[in-house]
Amino acid sequence: MARKIFRVFETIIFIVMIIIIILCCIYIVKRKIDKENPTKMLGHYTFVVISDSMYNPEYKESISRGDMVFVKPRKNAEYQVGMIVAYQKPGDSKPTTHQIIARNGDMVITKGINANNDPDPEFDVNYIIGEVTSVWRGYSKTVNWIKSPIGIVTIALIGFILIEGLNLIDKYLKKVEEKTTSNKEEVEQESQPEECPIKE
Numbered sequence: 001m002a003r004k005i006f007r008v009f010e011t012i013i014f015i016v017m018i019i020i021i022i023l024c025c026i027y028i029v030k031r032k033i034d035k036e037n038p039t040k041m042l043g044h045y046t047f048v049v050i051s052d053s054m055y056n057p058e059y060k061e062s063i064s065r066g067d068m069v070f071v072k073p074r075k076n077a078e079y080q081v082g083m084i085v086a087y088q089k090p091g092d093s094k095p096t097t098h099q100i101i102a103r104n105g106d107m108v109i110t111k112g113i114n115a116n117n118d119p120d121p122e123f124d125v126n127y128i129i130g131e132v133t134s135v136w137r138g139y140s141k142t143v144n145w146i147k148s149p150i151g152i153v154t155i156a157l158i159g160f161i162l163i164e165g166l167n168l169i170d171k172y173l174k175k176v177e178e179k180t181t182s183n184k185e186e187v188e189q190e191s192q193p194e195e196c197p198i199k200e
Contacts, residue, residue: 006173010166038071038088038095038129045071045129047086047095048139053112054084054097061099061113063132066140069097071130079108079125084132089123096120097132 023041030039038045047069054063061084063069071086079085081100087110088095098110098120106126111119136142145151 006169010170013166043072044133045073045086047071047097049097050094051112053114053117054099056113056115059113063097063135064137066138068136068139069132070134070136072133073130074128076106076125076128079103079128079131085110085128086130086132087123087128089127095129 027039027041030041038047049063049065049067049069052065054061055065056062063084069086079100081103084097084099086095086097096110098112100108101111101119102109103125104122106124107122108125108128109119109122111117146155
């Protein structure tokens with residue numbers, strides 16, 4: 001029974017890894033096909049922040065350079081003051097992530113929460129890509145570490161340990177299962193009544 005549960009757990013891990021690999025491949029292909037426009041995956045766009053305009057340790061919404069933001073598109077009417085959004089106006093080479101500080105009809109004004117930032121020029125709400133719903137903090141540092149020699153070696157080592165660990169656990173559970181089955185058969189044999197010879 002324990003081995004069956006472990007096999008199910010092992011299969012789930014394998015399936016999750018395959019799904020992650022497939023999603024990464026799809027994302028990379030989509031980025032290669034359309035480099036000019038934001039790439040959308042699972043209902044979200046992702047952008048890496050390249051400035052400190054949203055960095056302010058006094059705010060929980062603080063976003064640092066190198067963080068990755070996950071941006072979910074909303075209806076234009078849903079963008080309200082206080083929301084952190086990503087937008088890209090005509091002529092902008094990359095999206096900007098700032099907070100909405102004012103809205104008048106279809107026109108909005110945004111600003112980085114860094115104390116040194118001035119408000120951005122007013123622009124049409126249609127240029128907003130979406131609201132920032134979550135942040136992967138330290139994304140660039142993580143990627144750079146993964147690309148480094150020590151990161152590559154560490155990941156390879158973790159993968160090896162994981163695979164070997166699963167194999168060892170499976171072998172151990174197999175032995176326990178075989179021993180349990182063997183003991184059960186011995187008990188059944190001992191519990192069987194001895195045949196008495198019939199005298200004629």
